Amino acid sequence: MKTKILVVASMLLAVVALMAAGDDAPNQGVRFQPVDIFIDSGDVPLGAWQVEFGGGDAVELVGVEGGPAPCWSEAPRYDPAALMQDRVVVAAINTQSELCAGRVGVARLHLRVQGTPAYTIKLIAAGNAEGERIEAEVSVAEGVSE
Amino acid sequence: MNLTQRTARTALAMMLSAAVAVVAVSCGTSEPSRELAKVLGPVPPASSPPVQMTNSSVSLRLSPPGFADRASGAAMSQDQMSQDQHELAMYGSAWSIPATETMYIGREAIAGKATRRRSGGNFEVAVEDDAVTPEIGGGTLACIPAGASGPDEYIPVPLEHTDVQAAIDGFIARVGVTQTFLNPYAEKIEAVYVFPLPQDSAVSDFIMKVGDRTIRGIIREREEAKRLYEEARAQGHVASLLQQERPNIFTQKVANIEPGKSIDIDITYFGALPYRGGGFEFVFPMVVGPRYNPPGTTDPIRPLPRGVVYPTRGSDIPAASGTNVTYLKDNERSGHDIGITLELDAGVSIEHIDSPTHAVAIDRTSPTTAKVALSPLDTIPNRDFVLRWEVAGDAMKTAMLTHEDERGGFFTLMLVPPAELEDLDRVPMEMIFVLDCSGSMRGQPLNLARQAVKRALRSMRPGDTFQIIRFAQNAAQFEAQPVSATPDNVARGIRYLDELQVGGGTNMIYGIRSALSFDHEDDHVRSIVFLTDGYIGNEGEILGEIGRNLGDARIFSFGIGSSPNRYLMQRMADIGNGVASMIGLDASRVDAIDEFFELTSHPALHDVAIDLGGGATDVFPSNMPDVFVGRPVFLSGRLADGFDGDIKITGRVGDTAQSIECQWDGHRDRPALPQIWARSLIKDLNDRMTWSTETGLADRIRDTALAYSLASAFTSFVAVDSSRVTEGDHGTTVHVPVPVPEGVRYDTTVGRGG
Structure with missing residues (x-):
């Protein structure tokens, strides 16, 4: 394949284990819950990113939403082929002129959850507006269903 | 899924396409005016009058300047009216508008804004032009006799509007469909809408918009998607589900729409456009016709009168199976309307462009391009929209489009039969x-x-x-x-x-x-x-x-x-x-x-074979069709490694070998091609399922649809807003009733059980 890969980020592995609620969780059964994905690109404006999210067998993806930051409000894309292997791979490219730097919420994943899963997140790639790889950190936080 | 420059360009192109489409919408809306418009009438009865005659209303079409009504050919030319006039044309052989009637546009009464008088043999109605404002909207002008059930005939439905935005590049169409659901009731509802799409459309993207938030739906196995949707619905989350009932019929469900709230569903599909009768056609179907289901039909498309709950009388079809389509009676109208805008880049000179079915505005932006908009006042979704354009006959060449990405190479080939066939007799x-x-x-x-x-x-x-x-x-x-x-x-x-x-x-x-x-x-x-x-x-x-x-x-x-x-x-x-x-x-x-x-009248080209040097694999349709004069066929396949543009296409006419030249413009970014190829594979497998005893066909359809994110008989899109739980239980399920297609009688179809 002749494709040039312009963005190959350093593989930052940020494994974040978030134990949901604890023993006194109100509902140990099936529920729907958002999780938010944050990327911190420091001083460099973030132009593109790709992450792999994990939650084990207890989690099913039911929607992908953009983040709260205006520069990432478009719904990211997910990889359907990866989903067939129970992997959640999500990515987005910002083609707007305004880019965000620092720690920004880039996506919200909508999940069907059963039990108390441990969430993991791995940054596959991050790039700047020119498509060059950049250093960044990724994290995930459990959202609240109001 | 790699982050590549190619992907960036693709995303950019798609976003630009959407932006352009928005501009087209703006161009299609005429400026409101306070001038009066005249009604001309009566015009000679059209052979197929578009007027909708009902027991208690006479419906008319209202066209703004510049929109020619092709259905009747009776439209006033633009030079006969001033720019700020609206044209109101009346059709039908037996009509009259007594002065006691009330006039409506769509659901809105415009009484008090219209006057009428008889002038010689003609009947004139003057309508204050600001009665046709975007707030009131366009559509049918109905004249309801005083004392008749005018407002009662308006049926509130939870589907307000469908907006279609199409971008056509050569013979490939990318179409975005936005369905705006609005809960007009005082309680929470689930809306269910059965609607058609073109039968070869590859539905590859599904987005639910809740307020200013955009949630991309996920492709899942059909039963799994249904389970996820029903769980979310039961727990009070706003959720949506898109299911394919037939390759051209889909069911859209939207759960937990709160009173007065609106939810948009965006669907994107790709497709190759057919070439018929000397021109390309873009078709957007608007309504599912009432179907007859013979005894023993296991998966019926069941026509039901509005308000009727299955099972109906005398049927042997299990209630749990099939799809219900509810229909409006002849004298009922809903507020659901449709808008269509289309950007055409034919790639070759367009000789003629026209809609044989609807009033459209056509802007010829260059010899090879055009922008087309459905008249905002011809928006009742009760018949297929058809746009046709002819290109110069000698511009029709066999041509192949290709695309490469991380999944490999894909091609779509339009095979045009050799002109020599026209010299041979049958x-x-x-x-x-x-x-x-x-x-x-x-x-x-x-x-x-x-x-x-x-x-x-x-x-x-x-x-x-x-x-x-x-x-x-x-x-x-x-x-x-x-x-x-x-x-x-x-x-x-x-x-x-x-x-x-x-x-x-x-x-x-x-x-x-x-x-x-x-x-x-x-x-x-x-x-x-x-x-x-x-x-x-x-x-x-x-x-x-x-x-x-x-x-x-x-x-x-x-x-x-x-x-x-x-x-x-x-x-x-x-x-x-x-x-x-x-x-x-x-x-x-x-x-x-x-x-x-x-x-x-001429023999067909048969035994067609394609040699792409490095090889082509998985070419569909798998049973290579014969090619008739004037009817190109479309083939879709995978490119094997090593393809360098060496294309040889051969066939036979009778016993004579034929060689066909093919144009190729090199690899370009055409993200529609993988989806079109996958849809062609699914179509082929679906056809084989109807007559073959092969096993594993359903699994292959499912796996292909999941890998390429396509709706199919075995896969559906589901989207859930997990951020919020609405109050109360999941509310009442409301089926969106649709009109019977123009020309179809309600009483002999829906009224008799299909």
Whole structure:
């Protein structure tokens, strides 16, 4: 394949284990819950990113939403082929002129959850507006269903 | 999924495309004016009047300047009116508007903003132009007699608007459809809407918009998606589910819509555009016609009157199976309307562009491009939208488009038959005409079918033979065996046609079996010509019968009516190695039957083989079709490694070998091609499922659809907003009722159970 890969980020592995609620969780059964994905690109404006999210067998993806930051409000894309292997791979490219730097919420994943899963997140790639790889950190936080 | 420059360009292109489409919407809206508009009338009755006559209303079309009403040809030319006037044209042979009537545009009364007077033989109505504001909207102008149930005829539905934005590049279309659901009730609801899409559309993207938030739906196995949706619905989350019921019929469900709240659903699909009768066609179907389901149908498309809950009387179909489509009665109107904008880049010079079905505004932006907008005042979704454009005949070349990404290479090839075929004559033919005489064909549809067959009979040659079969509840035929096309036999055949009566169900299977059961002479080419609206729910049974028993016959299918079952028409022709055409409801389209004669007047190109040097794999359709003069065919496949543009296409005409040149413009970024290829594979597998005993076909469809993010019979899109739980339980389920297609009688279809 002749494709040039312009963005190959350093593989930052940020494994974040978030134990949901604890023993006194109100509902140990099936529920729907958002999780938010944050990327911190420091001083460099973030132009593109790709992450792999994990939650084990207890989690099913039911929607992908953009983040709260205006520069990432478009719904990211997910990889359907990866989903067939129970992997959640999500990515987005910002083609707007305004880019965000620092720690920004880039996506919200909508999940069907059963039990108390441990969430993991791995940054596959991050790039700047020119498509060059950049250093960044990724994290995930459990959202609240109001 | 890699982050690449290619992907960035793709995303950028898609976003730019959407932005351009928004501009087109703005261009299609006329400026409100305070000038008065005049009603001209009466105009001569049109042969197929677009007026909708009901018991208590006369509906008129209102067209702003610049929109020509092609359906009647009675529109006022633009130079006859000032720029700030609206044209109000009246159609129909028996109409009057007593001064006691109240006038409505859509659901809004405009009484007090309109005056009327009789002037000589003409009747004039002056409407204050600000009555046609975007707030009131366009659509049908209804004049409701005083004391009649004017406002009562308005049926509030939870679907407010459908917006279609199409971008066409050559013969590839990318279409975005936005459905705006709005809860008009005082309690929370689940909205259920059954709607059509083009039968070859590859639905590849699904987005739910809740307020200013955008949630992309996920492709899942059908049952899994349904389970996820129902769990989310039960827990009070806003959720949506898109299911495919047929390749051209989908069900959209939206759960937990709160009172007064709006939710948008965005669907994106790709497709290759057919070339018919000398031009390309973009078709957007708007309504599912009421189907007849023969006893034993396991997955019916069930027509129900509004407010009726299945099961209805006398049916043996299990209530849990199938799809329910609810219909408005003739005197009922909903506020649901539709807008269509289209950006066309034909790639070659456009000779003519027109819509034979709707009023449109056409902006020729260059010799090869155009912007088209549906008139905002011709927006009742009760018939298929068709846009046709012709390109110079010598511009039609066999051409291949390719695309590469991390999944490999893909191509779509438009194969144009060599012009030399036009110099060759055909062999004698045996023509079997099969007419649908069921209840839904009553009136103009059967009249058009009769006219088309008569025209065909008169065009036959002495050496040809013919047979006529009619089917409804049962099948019957003109003669025991096909007869020679002598003048006397043709005259008797025409009398037989004149005596045909309509009524009863649509047991097409009897017509199919009759048509395929004759012995026939080897020196005649058998062509079976179907004329039907295709309003049946057992398409699989019909296609299976054809696949198993076709023999060496060809099938030519003609869709009759304003919204025929194009999926059935096209698949019958595909499996039958023939072609499909649509006659519509316009008497002038009866000459579509001439195209059939033109197609069959020359031998077809057969034994087509494609050599792409490095190799092509998984080319669909897998049974390479014959190619008729004037009817290009589309092939879709995978490129093997090593393809360098070396393309050799060969075929045979009779015993003579033919070589066909092919144009290729190099690899370009065409993200539609993988989706179109995957959809072609699924279509091929679906067809085989109807007649083959192969195992594993369903699994292959499911896996392909999941890998390429496509809706299919075994995969659905689901989206859940997990951020919020709405108050109360999941509310009432409301089915969105739709009008019966224009030209179809409610009382002989829905009213009688389909």
